[in-house]
Amino acid sequence: MDILLIICGAIMAYMIGSLPTSVWLGEAYFGIDVRKYGSGNAGATNTFRVLGKKAGIIVMLVDIFKGWTATSLALILYFMDAISAESIIQFKLLFGILAVVGHIFPVYVNFKGGKGVATLLGMALAIHLEASLLCVLIFIIVLLTSKYVSLGSMIATLAFPILLLIPRFNPEEPLLNIFGFVLFAIVALTHQKNIVRLINGEENRTTIRLKKK
Template sequence: MNVVLIICGALMAYMIGSLPTSVWLGEAYFGIDVRNFGSGNAGATNTFRVLGRRAGIVVMLVDIFKGWTATSLALILYYLDAIYFEEVNQLKLLFGILAVAGHIFPVYVNFKGGKGVATLFGMALSIHLEASLLCVLIFLIVLFTSKYVSLGSMIATLAFPILLLMPRFNPEEPLLIIFGFVLFAIVVLTHQKNIVRLINGEESRTNIRLKRK
């Protein structure tokens, strides 16, 4: 195990996760900081709300890519013979957590970021592709039926560790399953205000209909 390379990978994962996609895009093309509008978060959902669908899609895709890239740094370390194959998943978890932490607390913009759901999804894609894609389907079903992004995010996040418990998706590594439930707890914590609004019937619904000319 090359400790120096692992530390460098960890720092890089955090820096990648910290890239404030919505803030930089909003300031560069719209002249505004999305954190001053809507929910005040620098995430894809608030970007959809403040800057529109196109900007929201760009931010969402980049944030997903951030999580996937940072998590996949573990594979690069493996190919560099810095870690053993048995350590890949452990490093993926570490790097993924650091990327999500970076998104929530980005060093580039005073540690005020988003909720990390898109980055978390990118991380999950790197850890278990099949289960992650099924979670996307679950998210879309909840979104189209309820029109609540927050509800869809929480249910899809909970579905990830539950799917890993099933024989079809089981990675035979208890750490990944435990981590999945921990991630769900983190998402719930970052969505406390949304949960209160959902209970009170005050949560904003997302208009997902395509515009017709």
């Protein structure tokens, strides 16, 4: 195990996750900081609200790719003989977590980022493709029926560790199951205000018709 390469991989994972896609896109093409409008978050959902559909899709895809890329650094370390095959999942989890933390607390823009859901999806896709795609489907169903992005995000995140308990999807890696529930707790914490608004019936509904403000 090469400690130096692992440290470099960890730093890269955080830096990749920190890339403030919505902030840079908003400033470069619209002349605004999305964090000063809408919900104040530098994530894909707020980008949809503030900058419109095309910008939102770009930010969402890039944020997903950030999570997938950072998590996949574990495979690069494996091919460089820096880690063993048995530890790939552990390092995927480590690098993925660092990417999500980077998205929430991005070093490039004063540590004020988004909620990390899209980056989390990219991480999950790199770890377990089938379960992740089902979670995407669950998110879409919840979104279409409730019109709440926050509710869809939380339910889809909770669905991931639950799916891993099913023999069909079980990777026989207890750490991954535990991590899934811990990650749901993190997502729930970052959505505290949304949860309160949902309970009080004050959460904003999202429609397919998006436009720039």
